[in-house]
Amino acid sequence: MNGLDRLNRKLAKLKGNQGAVERSVVGGTDGILEVLLAEIDETMLPREMILTDERGGTIKLLVASRRLMRVGAPGAPVDRPIPPRAPVNDEDDGAADIVAAVNGRLRDFLDRAQTLDIDAVRPQDAIDLTEIGCPAERLAQTLRRSGGTTPVDGIAACLAEAVAGLQLCDGEIARHVGDPDLAERLAAFAEAGLPALDRALGAPQTGPDCAILPGPGPDALLLARLSDGRRTALVLTPAAAFGRLAGLCRAMSA
Amino acid sequence: MAPPVSIKSLRESLPGCHALAYVDMEARLVLLSDAQVPLPQEAFDGLCLRARLALGDPAARAACDLFGAAAPPAEATLFRDGAWEVFVRGSVCPDEALCALLAAEAAPDLALHHLRAAVDDFAEDAGMASADLRE
Numbered sequence: 050m051n052g053l054d055r056l057n058r059k060l061a062k063l064k065g066n067q068g069a070v071e072r073s074v075v076g077g078t079d080g081i082l083e084v085l086l087a088e089i090d091e092t093m094l095p096r097e098m099i100l101t102d103e104r105g106g107t108i109k110l111l112v113a114s115r116r117l118m119r120v121g122a123p124g125a126p127v128d129r130p131i132p133p134r135a136p137v138n139d140e141d142d143g144a145a146d147i148v149a150a151v152n153g154r155l156r157d158f159l160d161r162a163q164t165l166d167i168d169a170v171r172p173q174d175a176i177d178l179t180e181i182g183c184p185a186e187r188l189a190q191t192l193r194r195s196g197g198t199t200p201v202d203g204i205a206a207c208l209a210e211a212v213a214g215l216q217l218c219d220g221e222i223a224r225h226v227g228d229p230d231l232a233e234r235l236a237a238f239a240e241a242g243l244p245a246l247d248r249a250l251g252a253p254q255t256g257p258d259c260a261i262l263p264g265p266g267p268d269a270l271l272l273a274r275l276s277d278g279r280r281t282a283l284v285l286t287p288a289a290a291f292g293r294l295a296g297l298c299r300a301m302s303a
Numbered sequence: 304m305a306p307p308v309s310i311k312s313l314r315e316s317l318p319g320c321h322a323l324a325y326v327d328m329e330a331r332l333v334l335l336s337d338a339q340v341p342l343p344q345e346a347f348d349g350l351c352l353r354a355r356l357a358l359g360d361p362a363a364r365a366a367c368d369l370f371g372a373a374a375p376p377a378e379a380t381l382f383r384d385g386a387w388e389v390f391v392r393g394s395v396c397p398d399e400a401l402c403a404l405l406a407a408e409a410a411p412d413l414a415l416h417h418l419r420a421a422v423d424d425f426a427e428d429a430g431m432a433s434a435d436l437r438e
Contacts, residue, residue: 161410163318234369242365249356250383259382260357264370272366272376285369291412298382299407 078159082151082192090115090185097172102162108155111172118182120150147183148191157292203257203301207275207282210293214284215239223280235283238272243283246274254278257301261294277301311337313401313421319409321386325425326351328359329398335425350402354390357381358400378419380411387411391418395426 085098095113109121159165183191208214213231216223217239225232250258255278262272270285273294286294314323314337322338324347333347356362363375381388387405401418405411 161412163410163413238365238369241368242362245356245359245362245365249353249362249379250381254383256385257382258384259380261380262357262362262366262376263378264366264376265372265374269370272369295382295387295411302382302385302407 078156081159081165082156083189085110086185086189086192088112089117089188095172095176096169099168099170100158100162101166101168102158103164106158106162108158110155111176113176113182115186116182116184117147117151117188118176120147120155144181144183144187144191148188151188151192153293157296160296161292203275203297204277204280204282206297207273207284207286207294210286210290211282211284212270212286214282217281217283218279227285231285235285239283243274250274250276252276257298259294259298261291263288308421308424309337310335310425313417314339314403317403317405317409317414317417319406320403320414321406322346322350322404324350324402325399325422326354326402327396327399328355328392331355334399346404350388350404353381353388354379354400354402358390358392378415380415382407382411387414389414389418391415391422393422393426395423399426401425 088098089110089112092112093114095111098110098112099107100110101107107121109119110117111119111121204216208216208226211227213225213227213229213235215225215232215235222236222239225235246260247253250260252258254276257275257277259273259275261274264270264272268288271288271291271294273282273284273286273290275282275284275294275297310323310325314320317323320339322342323336324333325335326333326347328351331348331351333344333351336347338346357379358376360375366376367373376392377394378389378391380390385407387403387407387409389403389405389411390400392400399422401422403414403418405414
């Protein structure tokens with residue numbers, strides 16, 4: 050438990066509760082990721098790290114042999130395993146899944162959290178030896194590269210999140226993705242409603258800008274319009290993508 | 304009786320919130336406002352205008368058609384000039400909205416959560432404030 054206590058103390062320094070709101074600053078998520086990676090790098094025996102935010106949302110990290118084996122879905126009672134793949138000795142593919150999960154679900158969870166608690170337990174089930182995971186060292190190198198000078202293609206990432214989406218260039222539809230019926234409705238919105246959103250954003254701007262409008266109902270789709278100053282994505286995404294869209298905006302403007 | 308929440312205390316409770324206003328989008332009037340550092344009236348007027356553009360017609364009507372919804376969106380989030388702006392329409396007074404200006408690193412979804420819970424309290428407060436002004 051000494052390792053856990055040490056991690057808790059580190060996390061408390063990075064994201065405290067109530068009196069430490071001012072310490073939730075730019076780079077906070079990256080700082081926490083660094084601490085988690087350091088802890089993963091020191092963990093040999095299988096451990097399930099459970100991060101809990103102030104709203105009771107959780108995300109689980111399965112760690113063993115200095116590797117991150119699995120990133121659980123936030124709030125899900127049972128982790129979502131990575132589907133088995135063949136051949137299982139393709140380490141690059143396994144690592145790519147983990148990197149994507151860290152940059153997606155984990156980063157999203159940390160971005161949204163105001164306070165964090167962490168617990169670690171011995172996993173109930175034995176580690177599946179066919180799960181490859183990603184070594185902490187390699188994960189750190191990859192995250193440093195992706196967080197460094199590589200520009201973020203927010204338009205492509207936004208379209209990848211979409212249930213349906215349009216890519217617009219100079220006001221014209223350049224391509225559409227996803228559900229064709231919804232894409233057709235988006236095309237109608239692009240004519241009737243998008244100019245007002247463009248005006249609200251002061252478009253065209255040289256930098257990134259974004260507008261997000263939720264549909265009716267708690268689990269409704271989000272309407273999002275994201276521009277990098279040259280191209281615009283107009284998409285319908287699941288409501289759960291809100292945090293990732295926000296992260297894209299920050300990354301594009303960094 | 305003291306109001307349940309003031310515009311200042313609400314702004315201060317939102318991490319990364321630089322400015323907060325309660326506006327009448329239809330009348331284009333800023334009813335209440337507070338800022339971390341003093342802002343010119345034009346900044347609040349701009350928030351009010353953008354709330355109207357994002358939540359009012361024609362964007363609202365087009366969004367209703369898109370979603371097949373009877374009611375227009377109750378909230379909107381903008382990212383412009385490296386900052387977040389979040390707008391939440393009241394249910395008591397649908398022409399009125401809370402508008403928050405947030406730092407880029409702030410969590411707009413958390414702000415939306417707090418503004419949703421508070422917006423209708425301001426409908427009554429702003430109504431009383433308007434009545435006081437008229438008297």
